Amino acid sequence: MIILTVNGEHRRFEAPLTAAQLVASLQLTGKRVALERNGEIVPRGEFDRQSLSDGDRIEIVVAVGGG
Amino acid sequence: MNQLVVAGKAYSSRLLVGTGKYKDFAQTRAAVEASGAQIVTVAIRRTNIGQNPGEPSLLDALPPSRFTILPNTAGCYSAQDAVRTLRLARELLDGHTLVKLEVLGDPHTLYPNVMETLSAAQTLVKEGFQVMVYTSDDPIVAKELEQIGCVAVMPLASLIGSGMGILNPWNLQIIIDNAKVPVLVDAGVGTASDAAIAMELGCDGVLMNTAIATAKDPILMASAMRKAVEAGREAYLAGRMAKKPYVAAPSSPSSGLIAPAQNKAA
Numbered sequence: 001m002i003i004l005t006v007n008g009e010h011r012r013f014e015a016p017l018t019a020a021q022l023v024a025s026l027q028l029t030g031k032r033v034a035l036e037r038n039g040e041i042v043p044r045g046e047f048d049r050q051s052l053s054d055g056d057r058i059e060i061v062v063a064v065g066g067g
Numbered sequence: 068m069n070q071l072v073v074a075g076k077a078y079s080s081r082l083l084v085g086t087g088k089y090k091d092f093a094q095t096r097a098a099v100e101a102s103g104a105q106i107v108t109v110a111i112r113r114t115n116i117g118q119n120p121g122e123p124s125l126l127d128a129l130p131p132s133r134f135t136i137l138p139n140t141a142g143c144y145s146a147q148d149a150v151r152t153l154r155l156a157r158e159l160l161d162g163h164t165l166v167k168l169e170v171l172g173d174p175h176t177l178y179p180n181v182m183e184t185l186s187a188a189q190t191l192v193k194e195g196f197q198v199m200v201y202t203s204d205d206p207i208v209a210k211e212l213e214q215i216g217c218v219a220v221m222p223l224a225s226l227i228g229s230g231m232g233i234l235n236p237w238n239l240q241i242i243i244d245n246a247k248v249p250v251l252v253d254a255g256v257g258t259a260s261d262a263a264i265a266m267e268l269g270c271d272g273v274l275m276n277t278a279i280a281t282a283k284d285p286i287l288m289a290s291a292m293r294k295a296v297e298a299g300r301e302a303y304l305a306g307r308m309a310k311k312p313y314v315a316a317p318s319s320p321s322s323g324l325i326a327p328a329q330n331k332a333a
Contacts (some may be wrong), residue, residue, distance in 0.1 A: 026117065031124070062159070063114065065089060067085025067088070
């Protein structure tokens with residue numbers, strides 16, 4: 001089991017997973033999102049190859065209204 | 068040429084608008100359309116995990132194919148957070164590099180922290196971003212930001228969201244006179260006349276959000292702002308008449324008047 005901090009919330013996963021699997025588990029596949037892992041950008045094209053580790057801090061962002 | 072040129076790209080509209088504080092995306096889109104703006108700012112925020120996976124997104128309402136999306140760093144209080152936010156924005160927007168940098172210094176006034184802003188600007192320019200930068204109306208800081216390589220300098224007219232209008236036209240004038248990059252007033256515009264005054268001073272554009280979004284009728288205010296920016300620009304280009312205090316000069320010929328009436332008194 002691994003624990004990730006996703007947008008500030010601790011989330012448990014039964015097995016290690018890739019960024020793509022995380023995005024899928026959050027029902028965000030195909031959405032326009034950007035992902036940061038421990039402060040570094042993970043390009044969308046690398047979601048499939050990027051394995052996440054226990055303790056990773058993940059930020060997933062979207063564009064919202066702002067001035 | 069009467070176009071706004073930012074980072075080598077020409078825009079026919081000199082009004083840039085934010086997308087915050089609207090009732091819904093339909094209203095956002097309608098207001099943006101009415102404003103004629105081609106550049107629209109967006110904020111970057113954490114996605115709501117597990118909530119309404121099917122909910123529409125802002126960029127569906129304002130597709131990047133149609134509008135130039137200008138991601139901002141609103142809410143960032145350090146250079147580091149601002150830089151991270153814009154790296155995420157660049158990834159989110161498929162490598163798009165035109166960004167709005169703002170680093171705040173105080174949650175009550177939202178006044179910019181110019182030291183952190185300068186530091187973030189240096190990093191972002193090195194990383195290939197085209198930085199439109201929100202700053203105070205300090206002419207020295209504005210010049211520094213230009214020299215760092217920012218593509219536009221955007222001093223406040225008054226505090227963000229205050230609607231207090233242009234409080235220090237003299238500082239803005241100094242910034243405009245010294246700048247070799249576009250100067251846009253960003254923040255503080257309350258109503259159409261404020262936008263017109265900014266443009267009459269010689270600003271290259273105006274960026275606003277609250278003045279439109281919180282008007283009773285945002286769509287109508289968006290239209291008013293479009294006209295105000297256009298009117299102010301035309302007045303600037305036309306060159307206003309000199310102010311002549313204490314001297315009245317008639318607009319009509321002073322000769323050729325009909326004979327004055329005879330005095331009918333006995």
